[in-house]
Amino acid sequence: xxxxxxxxNVNSYYGKIRALNNLSLEINEGEIVALLGSNGAGKSTTLxxxxxxxxxKSGEIEWNGxxxxxxxxxxxxxxxxxxxxxxxxxxxxLTITENLELGAFTFRxxxxxxxxxxxxxxxLFPRLKERAKQPAxxxxxxxxxxLAISRGLMGDPKLLMLDEPSMGLAPIIVQEIMRIIKEIxxxxxxxxxxxxxxxxALRLANRGYLIEIGNIILHDTADVLRxxxxxxxxxxxx
Amino acid sequence: xxxxxxxxxxxxxxxxxxxxxxxxxxxxxxxxxxxNFAHGDFYMLGAFIGYALLSFFTGxxxxxxxxxxxxxxxxxxxxxxxxxxxxxxxxxxRPLLTAPRLSILITAIGVSLSLEYASMIGWxxxxxxxxxxxPKNGLEIIGAQISFAQIGLIVxxxxxxxxxxxxxxxxxxxxxxxxxxxxxxxxxLMGINVYRIISLTFFIGAFLAAGAGIMSGVYxxxxxxxxxxxxxxxxxxxxxxxxxxxxxGAMIGGLVLGLVESYGTYYLGGSWKDVLAFGILILFxxxxxxxxxxxxxxxxx
Numbered sequence: 001x002x003x004x005x006x007x008x009n010v011n012s013y014y015g016k017i018r019a020l021n022n023l024s025l026e027i028n029e030g031e032i033v034a035l036l037g038s039n040g041a042g043k044s045t046t047l048x049x050x051x052x053x054x055x056x057k058s059g060e061i062e063w064n065g066x067x068x069x070x071x072x073x074x075x076x077x078x079x080x081x082x083x084x085x086x087x088x089x090x091x092x093x094l095t096i097t098e099n100l101e102l103g104a105f106t107f108r109x110x111x112x113x114x115x116x117x118x119x120x121x122x123x124l125f126p127r128l129k130e131r132a133k134q135p136a137x138x139x140x141x142x143x144x145x146x147l148a149i150s151r152g153l154m155g156d157p158k159l160l161m162l163d164e165p166s167m168g169l170a171p172i173i174v175q176e177i178m179r180i181i182k183e184i185x186x187x188x189x190x191x192x193x194x195x196x197x198x199x200x201a202l203r204l205a206n207r208g209y210l211i212e213i214g215n216i217i218l219h220d221t222a223d224v225l226r227x228x229x230x231x232x233x234x235x236x237x238x
Numbered sequence: 239x240x241x242x243x244x245x246x247x248x249x250x251x252x253x254x255x256x257x258x259x260x261x262x263x264x265x266x267x268x269x270x271x272x273x274n275f276a277h278g279d280f281y282m283l284g285a286f287i288g289y290a291l292l293s294f295f296t297g298x299x300x301x302x303x304x305x306x307x308x309x310x311x312x313x314x315x316x317x318x319x320x321x322x323x324x325x326x327x328x329x330x331x332r333p334l335l336t337a338p339r340l341s342i343l344i345t346a347i348g349v350s351l352s353l354e355y356a357s358m359i360g361w362x363x364x365x366x367x368x369x370x371x372x373p374k375n376g377l378e379i380i381g382a383q384i385s386f387a388q389i390g391l392i393v394x395x396x397x398x399x400x401x402x403x404x405x406x407x408x409x410x411x412x413x414x415x416x417x418x419x420x421x422x423x424x425x426x427l428m429g430i431n432v433y434r435i436i437s438l439t440f441f442i443g444a445f446l447a448a449g450a451g452i453m454s455g456v457y458x459x460x461x462x463x464x465x466x467x468x469x470x471x472x473x474x475x476x477x478x479x480x481x482x483x484x485x486x487g488a489m490i491g492g493l494v495l496g497l498v499e500s501y502g503t504y505y506l507g508g509s510w511k512d513v514l515a516f517g518i519l520i521l522f523x524x525x526x527x528x529x530x531x532x533x534x535x536x537x538x539x
Contacts, residue, residue: 098417102417105410105430
């Protein structure tokens with residue numbers, strides 16, 4: 001398998017507080033990789049560092065053989081890494097269609113792509129189509145998450161990073177979201193997934209990393225992690 | 239009735255100037271939460287650069303430049319001042335975007351003074367007479383006079399505002415502006431170069447203010463390096479009146495303020511003009527700080 005993204009000894013800070021401590025991880029093409037850990041362990045910081053919202057103090061981030069350190073976020077998006085942030089962060093005052101159009105900002109000159117992308121999103125989530133002209137803020141939590149994922153896909157990601165897509169959603173919606181993530185992966189997009197719901201994440205993922213205080217303390221295939229005592233105790237319930 | 243209507247027309251013209259300037263105020267506030275106190279000076283800069291170009295092209299000030307020439311001067315001036323707006327953002331504001339709010343606010347006042355006194359050095363402190371005069375003839379509507387020039391200024395302002403509306407509503411850059419006003423980091427994650435869109439916002443704001451600047455030069459006939467100061471504060475008032483951060487609000491706020499001032503001047507006397515404007519500002523800040531449209535329209539831009 002071809003390595004797509006490789007983090008080596010990355011250190012990131014919030015002011016003086018070190019959030020990532022010599023973190024290393026690797027994602028191969030076509031995988032779903034789960035990033036597990038408790039609140040404040042550094043999962044979101046890892047994604048923000050990859051997408052350029054936080055610049056690491058030291059360490060190397062290699063994407064398709066090129067360094068991403070110091071590259072501004074919009075350039076990283078152009079290179080094919082798309083980060084769907086925690087809490088969905090949809091533009092509540094803009095319509096659903098406008099949200100999707102902005103997701104395709106890097107393709108703004110390609111009207112055909114934007115149009116087809118919107119149609120594809122509506123095929124994936126028919127519920128969005130019914131409300132295309134409504135402000136996105138009027139959507140339910142699950143629908144907002146669907147919009148956030150579709151908006152991410154509008155930028156044609158090679159790697160899609162999802163930060164807690166199931167947060168605050170009813171179990172039945174979580175199932176649907178997980179199904180869609182699997183579907184997106186099957187169509188060729190590599191996925192890095194953060195989940196509180198470790199059970200659901202490990203059912204979906206090929207491999208998983210467990211992160212604690214900004215450092216990877218465990219990584220293995222999802223099958224092995226599901227049986228790991230530490231994971232079971234901490235995240236899956238005994 | 240004729241007097242009432244007459245004042246209405248006069249108020250509309252002044253209101254249109256206020257609206258055009260208030261738009262820049264409100265857009266910049268919407269996108270980076272800065273009250274750009276230097277904004278009125280782009281209006282002054284527009285008036286002066288328009289003056290310089292017109293003087294250059296029309297020689298001693300005849301009308302021989304023709305409508306086409308005047309139109310070209312308009313557009314060139316607005317673009318030059320728009321670029322100046324971008325320059326100010328790049329040099330003075332961008333390094334402070336992540337600094338505490340107060341630093342950037344004080345910087346705005348510094349920029350304002352720099353622009354004013356740079357113009358004074360360049361063009362002198364005395365009043366300058368605009369090189370073109372508008373013809374006085376016009377229409378009579380139920381006893382009230384409205385000149386063709388006034389109609390022209392109102393129409394031109396309306397066109398600029400409609401153009402802006404379309405830009406904000408329909409183009410991807412306008413949508414990006416509205417999105418940045420809501421969530422800057424999320425915009426970066428869409429591949430939007432946030433700084434470039436902020437820069438574009440300054441361009442448009444200064445562009446519109448410059449348009450108002452030349453129009454007022456043509457309309458009133460004289461310009462001065464301090465002309466942007468009071469009108470900047472008035473436009474700020476208009477923006478607050480409409481609901482700061484709200485585009486439609488700025489347009490309405492400007493017109494309302496223009497009308498209130500004209501009627502106030504007629505019925506109470508000219509010395510009450512500023513008292514009325516800033517009295518309204520205080521009343522709104524105390525009783526309805528969200529402005530006329532602020533609470534209703536949730537989307538801020």
